[in-house]
Amino acid sequence: MIEPFSDEYFMKRAFAEAVQAFSEGEIPVGAVVVANNKIIARAHNLTETLNDVTAHAEMQAITAATNLLGGKYLNDCTLYVTLEPCVMCAGALGWAQTGRVVYGASDSKRGFRKFAPDALHPKTEITGGVLETECAELMQDFFKNKR
Amino acid sequence: MIEPFSDEYFMKRAFAEAVQAFSEGEIPVGAVVVANNKIIARAHNLTETLNDVTAHAEMQAITAATNLLGGKYLNDCTLYVTLEPCVMCAGALGWAQTGRVVYGASDSKRGFRKFAPDALHPKTEITGGVLETECAELMQDFFKNKR
Numbered sequence: 001m002i003e004p005f006s007d008e009y010f011m012k013r014a015f016a017e018a019v020q021a022f023s024e025g026e027i028p029v030g031a032v033v034v035a036n037n038k039i040i041a042r043a044h045n046l047t048e049t050l051n052d053v054t055a056h057a058e059m060q061a062i063t064a065a066t067n068l069l070g071g072k073y074l075n076d077c078t079l080y081v082t083l084e085p086c087v088m089c090a091g092a093l094g095w096a097q098t099g100r101v102v103y104g105a106s107d108s109k110r111g112f113r114k115f116a117p118d119a120l121h122p123k124t125e126i127t128g129g130v131l132e133t134e135c136a137e138l139m140q141d142f143f144k145n146k147r
Numbered sequence: 148m149i150e151p152f153s154d155e156y157f158m159k160r161a162f163a164e165a166v167q168a169f170s171e172g173e174i175p176v177g178a179v180v181v182a183n184n185k186i187i188a189r190a191h192n193l194t195e196t197l198n199d200v201t202a203h204a205e206m207q208a209i210t211a212a213t214n215l216l217g218g219k220y221l222n223d224c225t226l227y228v229t230l231e232p233c234v235m236c237a238g239a240l241g242w243a244q245t246g247r248v249v250y251g252a253s254d255s256k257r258g259f260r261k262f263a264p265d266a267l268h269p270k271t272e273i274t275g276g277v278l279e280t281e282c283a284e285l286m287q288d289f290f291k292n293k294r
Binding site for chain 1: 199210
């Protein structure tokens with residue numbers, strides 16, 4: 001059983017967004033932004049649908065969350081994302097001074113930890129590996145279908 | 148005199164976008180995307196106006212250019228921007244496989260060269276320092292007014 005308001009609980013919601021991306025032929029990455037145990041934004045990768053490399057799940061989630069909050073910063077928020085953020089998204093999460101970032105699967109090829117380990121804000125707390133197996137398998141299934 | 152279709156010519160157009168940002172109370176950064184010597188997208192920083200950290204000039208210019216071209220990539224394009232791109236923007240320029248990036252002033256504090264030197268696509272040609280003095284002075288004037 002998944003306990004409400006645990007990291008697993010919110011990652012499951014990000015995972016549901018990733019599944020939605022999968023069903024739309026998008027690389028399956030999903031994200032939610034949580035403030036005070038409430039999901040205030042949810043998004044999934046739309047790069048193919050929009051023909052826009054900037055339409056990663058995290059970018060849309062940041063824009064949606066700050067739009068809702070009426071400010072530029074996410075200091076008191078946690079962003080859950082099924083895949084380790086790339087350089088672009090880590091840079092955006094850094095500008096937004098995101099309080100906490102929780103990701104599922106690691107991305108050894110494109111993840112920020114390899115290319116821009118200091119991109120996030122110094123105060124941002126980072127947790128990786130939540131529902132890692134499910135998140136990684138969804139990615140593997142997607143690319144298996146593509147071959 | 149500025150020769151048409153030179154880097155200085157197109158940087159002047161990016162500079163005009165930066166001046167527009169300045170007049171709107173935005174950190175003065177402007178960008179244009181050029182394909183076949185034609186400007187296909189222009190944008191300036193709108194982070195304050197939109198309350199959105201992702202609204203950097205480059206990000207908007209990439210979205211606008213790929214929207215116009217109907218594809219995700221900018222292989223045959225040059226992006227001119229008045230300030231060295233940050234990590235986020237460099238990541239986006241990398242995903243878009245931008246053919247060439249030309250910037251004006253360097254950004255020693257937030258520029259990608261310090262935080263993510265390999266964020267751009269390996270084939271991307273980079274030129275810095277075009278109209279560097281004007282671009283840097285515009286930034287300095289902005290922050291002088293803010294103090």
